[in-house]
Amino acid sequence: MSAQSKPVAAPLIQLRGVHKHYGDYHALRGIDLEIRQGEFFSLLGPSGCGKTTLLRTIAGFETPSSGTLMIDGRDMAGVPANHRPTNMVFQSYAIFPHLSVAENVGFGLRRDPRPRDQKSRAVAEALEMVGLGGYGSRAAHALSGGQRQRVALARALILKPKVLLLDEPLSALDKKMREQMQVELIRLQRTVGITFILVTHDQEEALVMSDRIAVMFEGEIGQMADPERLYRRPNTKRVAEFIGKMNLLPGDVAIEGNQILVDTAGLGRGAIEAEQAPGGVMPGRTTVGIRPETLGLLFPGETTDRRLAEGVVDEVVYYGDMTYYDVRVAGVERPLTISMKNLIGRPVLEVGAATQVVWDERSLVVLSR
Amino acid sequence: MNKWSGLRVYALIYLAFLYAPILLLPLFAFNDAAIIAFPLTGFSTRWFEQLWTTQALHQALRNSLFIATITSILATLLGVCAARAGTLANFPGKRGFLGFVMLPLVLPEIVIAVALLVVVRQVLDLDLSNWTVIAAHTVICIPFSIAILNGAFQNLDSSFEEAAMDLGETRWGAFRLVILPLVFPGIISSLLICFIISLDDFVIAQFLTGANPTMPVYIYGLTRFVDALPLIMALGTILVTISIALLIVAEYFRRRGVARAGLKDTGGFL
Numbered sequence: 001m002s003a004q005s006k007p008v009a010a011p012l013i014q015l016r017g018v019h020k021h022y023g024d025y026h027a028l029r030g031i032d033l034e035i036r037q038g039e040f041f042s043l044l045g046p047s048g049c050g051k052t053t054l055l056r057t058i059a060g061f062e063t064p065s066s067g068t069l070m071i072d073g074r075d076m077a078g079v080p081a082n083h084r085p086t087n088m089v090f091q092s093y094a095i096f097p098h099l100s101v102a103e104n105v106g107f108g109l110r111r112d113p114r115p116r117d118q119k120s121r122a123v124a125e126a127l128e129m130v131g132l133g134g135y136g137s138r139a140a141h142a143l144s145g146g147q148r149q150r151v152a153l154a155r156a157l158i159l160k161p162k163v164l165l166l167d168e169p170l171s172a173l174d175k176k177m178r179e180q181m182q183v184e185l186i187r188l189q190r191t192v193g194i195t196f197i198l199v200t201h202d203q204e205e206a207l208v209m210s211d212r213i214a215v216m217f218e219g220e221i222g223q224m225a226d227p228e229r230l231y232r233r234p235n236t237k238r239v240a241e242f243i244g245k246m247n248l249l250p251g252d253v254a255i256e257g258n259q260i261l262v263d264t265a266g267l268g269r270g271a272i273e274a275e276q277a278p279g280g281v282m283p284g285r286t287t288v289g290i291r292p293e294t295l296g297l298l299f300p301g302e303t304t305d306r307r308l309a310e311g312v313v314d315e316v317v318y319y320g321d322m323t324y325y326d327v328r329v330a331g332v333e334r335p336l337t338i339s340m341k342n343l344i345g346r347p348v349l350e351v352g353a354a355t356q357v358v359w360d361e362r363s364l365v366v367l368s369r
Numbered sequence: 370m371n372k373w374s375g376l377r378v379y380a381l382i383y384l385a386f387l388y389a390p391i392l393l394l395p396l397f398a399f400n401d402a403a404i405i406a407f408p409l410t411g412f413s414t415r416w417f418e419q420l421w422t423t424q425a426l427h428q429a430l431r432n433s434l435f436i437a438t439i440t441s442i443l444a445t446l447l448g449v450c451a452a453r454a455g456t457l458a459n460f461p462g463k464r465g466f467l468g469f470v471m472l473p474l475v476l477p478e479i480v481i482a483v484a485l486l487v488v489v490r491q492v493l494d495l496d497l498s499n500w501t502v503i504a505a506h507t508v509i510c511i512p513f514s515i516a517i518l519n520g521a522f523q524n525l526d527s528s529f530e531e532a533a534m535d536l537g538e539t540r541w542g543a544f545r546l547v548i549l550p551l552v553f554p555g556i557i558s559s560l561l562i563c564f565i566i567s568l569d570d571f572v573i574a575q576f577l578t579g580a581n582p583t584m585p586v587y588i589y590g591l592t593r594f595v596d597a598l599p600l601i602m603a604l605g606t607i608l609v610t611i612s613i614a615l616l617i618v619a620e621y622f623r624r625r626g627v628a629r630a631g632l633k634d635t636g637g638f639l
Binding site for chain 2: 059061080081082086087088090091092094096097098107108110111155156159
């Protein structure tokens with residue numbers, strides 16, 4: 001989101017060839033990762049992909065079977081969780097139910113040598129920071145989901161960790177609360193300047209909040225990039241299908257001179273840039289991806305200098321601000337999904353209507369297997 | 370409504386069957402006659418007064434209280450260890466292992482009593498004393514203790530301990546500051562239940578008791594004398610009252626524990 005506005009700094013966290021085995025199960029398969037100071041980094045992937053294991057490894061709750069983990073230039077081998085410069089917000093929040101809100105937030109200060117009144121001021125400030133000023137004397141078990149999460153945040157941040165680890169922190173909240181907390185988390189991260197590592201299975205959440213995202217599948221990182229790059233130029237079919245909606249079409253790649261030509265089924269031939277094949281340019285059969293919003297329909301009275309393809313409307317899903325069309329195009333088995341903004345004067349087409357699909361070779365992405 | 374009236378009658382009969390005999394205890398305990406029979410002759414507290422002056426009874430009571438106190442502490446300590454190991458560790462045959470730990474719950478007490486007597490006298494060649502009774506009572510109390518504490522430990526969110534360690538505590542610190550306070554009501558509940566079980570036990574104590582009998586053994590001894598029957602009634606009245614009171618306190622603590630951990634109640638002893 002704002003990767004360019006942040007200065008490039010030395011990596012705060014470095015993982016080299018980290019593997020984790022649970023008996024026969026290979027949970028992490030050689031993770032190489034660098035996370036910079038002050039970054040909002042997300043580990044995104046379906047359940048069971050190893051993202052939580054990776055987070056817990058950084059926290060010190062899991063020991064890597066092999067490989068090294070460095071935090072702030074220090075090798076973390078043999079360093080237990082309570083001696084690491086990391087703090088965690090647990091998925092269940094793990095708010096201690098027998099303690100008050102202030103006692104929960106101040107829990108990590110037990111070993112702090114500061115006098116009592118300074119500590120209670122720190123607790124009050126931490127609560128203020130997460131918008132729970134004055135809640136200190138409340139009983140922890142009487143809090144709502146959103147409040148619990150804020151307490152968990154305050155409790156972790158009061159120790160001024162180098163890294164804050166967040167394990168699916170928003171998954172227990174309802175949609176509205178989740179969107180509000182996303183914005184608040186971004187704001188909070190900018191204010192405190194602490195490196196955040198977020199684990200999530202929600203691609204939208206990762207796109208909204210992160211500076212960089214690592215997409216994980218089956219214990220491996222599939223792609224690591226900033227949100228825009230990840231969305232526009234996924235390197236494989238798997239990443240493309242996991243993030244947002246993507247039309248997948250069979251295609252053929254050919255190299256002629258210094259041009260890369262892609263023949264996409266149903267659409268036709270077009271020249272692409274090398275960056276449109278993030279997984280590498282390989283001549284021959286391939287899969288071409290194209291996002292629904294980068295395709296268009298040519299409505300009566302409109303003109304375009306873009307490429308066109310004949311099609312028939314197969315399905316219409318009306319969302320109010322948008323309409324999603326499934327359009328059959330000759331030469332493609334699955335209809336293309338196309339999203340259109342419902343601008344003034346634009347009709348909503350009927351199923352069976354003949355139409356023209358507008359496309360552009362600049363929005364194609366060649367996906368490797 | 371009709372559908373339920375049958376059940377209601379059944380429930381009432383059930384309760385009457387269960388508690389009516391016990392209601393006879395106070396009835397005859399306060400009756401001014403040496404023979405246990407209707408009609409009642411008049412109100413009297415003389416049986417209670419007689420209890421008050423019976424030295425042998427006091428000795429038996431002291432024995433029983435001593436045994437019950439030590440037993441409940443030992444069984445609960447071991448129960449805490451077992452329940453914690455049960456929730457933490459995962460090892461092959463864990464279910465089977467826990468099953469065997471719970472077995473004394475269903476074994477006939479007399480079998481355990483005879484087996485322990487053989488062990489104590491023939492194998493270890495120890496003299497019977499309060500301590501042999503304590504050892505045996507601990508064995509039969511542990512399953513109850515584990516059952517109660519397992520519930521308390523399993524109700525805990527497994528991230529509590531990790532969260533405490535993440536916030537700078539050692540493993541022991543996390544246990545002391547977070548786990549222990551949360552399972553404390555379970556510990557109280559276990560102490561009380563084990564105390565009652567030990568106090569009530571007759572069979573094992575009868576076999577393993579030394580020169581000084583426990584209360585139930587003493588009561589059994591009294592039954593040989595017909596004129597001591599009203600005394601037993603009075604004593605029984607006191608014991609039933611104490612047992613019910615302790616059970617209520619134990620259940621109170623168990624429920625408070627459940628509420629503290631912020632959980633739904635899934636049933637208990639009461």
